[in-house]
Amino acid sequence: MKILHTADWHIGKVLHKQSLQEEHKHFFDWLLKTMADEEVDLLLISGDIFDLANPAAKDRELYYNFLSQLIGTKTSVIITGGNHDSIGVLNAPSEVLSALNIHVIGGATEYPKDELIEIKGGSDSLEVVVAAVPYLRDRDLRHIDTSHKQSSRVEAIREGIKKHYDTLADLSKELYPKVPLIGMGHLYTKGSITSESEREIQIGNTAAIEAKHFSDAYAYMALGHIHRPQVIDKNEFIRYSGSPIALSFSERSDDKIVLIVSIEDGKVLSPNVVPVPKFRALKKVAGSLEKVIEQLDSYKNESTLPAFIEIEVKEDNFSSQVLAQVENLIALHKTDDRFIILKSKVNFKNGSKDTADLFKSGTNVEDLTPQEVFQRKLESENATPEEQATLKEAFSELLEYVHEQEGL
Ligand SMILES: [Mn+2]
Incomplete structure (x- = not known):
């Protein structure tokens, strides 16, 4: 058998x-x-x-x-x-x-x-x-x-x-x-x-x-x-x-x-x-904008379905031009039959600090799990590690409860 x-x-x-x-x-x-x-x-x-x-x-x-x-x-x-x-x-x-x-x-x-x-x-x-x-x-x-x-x-x-x-x-x-x-x-x-x-x-x-x-x-x-x-x-x-x-x-x-x-x-x-054969490749392409463009241009897809690509652009200094270029890059590849850019992130080493409170710049809330959002909230509060641990457990239990109600 x-x-x-x-x-x-x-x-x-x-x-x-x-x-x-x-x-x-x-x-x-x-x-x-x-x-x-x-x-x-x-x-x-x-x-x-x-x-x-x-x-x-x-x-x-x-x-x-x-x-x-x-x-x-x-x-x-x-x-x-x-x-x-x-x-x-x-x-x-x-x-x-x-x-x-x-x-x-x-x-x-x-x-x-x-x-x-x-x-x-x-x-x-x-x-x-x-x-x-x-x-x-x-x-x-x-x-x-x-x-x-x-x-x-x-x-x-x-x-x-x-x-x-x-x-x-x-x-x-x-x-x-x-x-x-x-x-x-x-x-x-x-x-x-x-x-x-x-x-x-x-x-x-x-x-x-x-x-x-x-x-x-x-x-x-x-x-x-x-x-x-x-x-x-x-x-x-x-x-x-x-x-x-x-x-x-x-x-x-x-x-x-x-x-x-x-x-x-x-x-x-x-x-x-x-x-199980890989029907679709998932790939992360990271580096400076120039490097990312290079890698995308030379990408060869070897799977049946177009690849899903996550790009992470890392530049030293904040530049709104870079942000615009990344948007253009995504639009440019919309009709590419080799891959689909699913996710993009831009990190500036010397970035604009003002957006770095709850969500660091370049992070979309939809890319975070509920636990990660809660963790960031905790980090912004003045709670002791013990208090944080208790709150996290309570949060996990509530979240599981919500998911279980969905499954009934
Ligand atoms: Mn599962």
């Missing part, structure tokens, strides 16, 4: 006002071909299917179009909800999809057993059980008790996550003692390396669980949420597939992958890393 692990598709993602639908289409075509070539029996998608809780019609269409192409193939699918997904949106078609061998677990289920999914092999024998754990929301993990101190609330969330996985491991051992168990998850694990495109969860990532907290019963953990592919705690059986396409400029040099895990004679073998 062959299992393909992927996550964090973020269908509908917009990067600096530019839709990523084209790279999603290319990725889906490639994925369908890869699954057919590799004879994949089971596809696991560990959360963040959509970027928004309420996806646009064209994004839902893309999703169903992909799923419809699996009908009639031997591949089963398990889809779990991430922190970006709406439980309702994912679960709405689950009855229909289950008839097509597509299992959807949008949010934590009422009965733990409903998160255990049996997957049969060619000879109709049970070959693997999957603990399809979606993103666990605050209300799935603890009852809010305001008398608790911050540290114990963090502890409560961590314990809640651990208990959820333990319950499923115990249940699986009891019901299917001889069948390998694979876990799914959409969470932050301690020690993982983030990029700029994940939202913080679990009280600003402080309630992270550690790899050692997962029961030994899990032969493989197919994780989602972190967009850089990585192995956790040097254990190749606990890993993030990462997002299949770059979702921010911070991921421009990352290799994007999916994983193929084989089970032979009831044993899970070392996962195979399968690189």
Whole structure:
């Protein structure tokens, strides 16, 4: 039996006002071909299917179009909800999809057993059980008790996550003692390396669980949420597939992958890393205005789609002429078929200091995360480091609460 692990598709993602639908289409075509070539029996998608809780019609269409192409193939699918997904949106078609061998677990289920999914092999024998754990929301993990101190609330969330996985491991051992168990998850694990495109969860990532907290019963953990592919705690059986396409400029040099895990004679073998082709290059071009112009002129695009370019012009002395020239440069390349300039920044070493209060000159508020905006606000206040830490945690919790309301 062959299992393909992927996550964090973020269908509908917009990067600096530019839709990523084209790279999603290319990725889906490639994925369908890869699954057919590799004879994949089971596809696991560990959360963040959509970027928004309420996806646009064209994004839902893309999703169903992909799923419809699996009908009639031997591949089963398990889809779990991430922190970006709406439980309702994912679960709405689950009855229909289950008839097509597509299992959807949008949010934590009422009965733990409903998160255990049996997957049969060619000879109709049970070959693997999957603990399809979606993103666990605050209300799935603890009852809010305001008398608790911050540290114990963090502890409560961590314990809640651990208990959820333990319950499923115990249940699986009891019901299917001889069948390998694979876990799914959409969470932050301690020690993982983030990029700029994940939202913080679990009280600003402080309630992270550690790899050692997962029961030994899990032969493989197919994780989602972190967009850089990585192995956790040097254990190749606990890993993030990462997002299949770059979702921010911070991921421009990352290799994007999916994983193929084989089970032979009831044993899970070392996962195979399968690189996803780079359908679009993301590139940063930095230097003096002259250098930037030079690099843009000589740029050769080697990917299928036009590159997305971020430019950063660095000059010594403030000059409104330079600012105007950068604007012209962007306009000049509007019709360039090699690349699209998505983001631009101008830094003057001896810049105009008057704009450097909350937002340094050259920074657009849309390029900052809410946490970064809050951090800058904190820096402009006279708060002690302890006060800042408390305020930051409170801010993270409020932000997560707002995002969770969106996902209901
Ligand atoms: Mn994600």
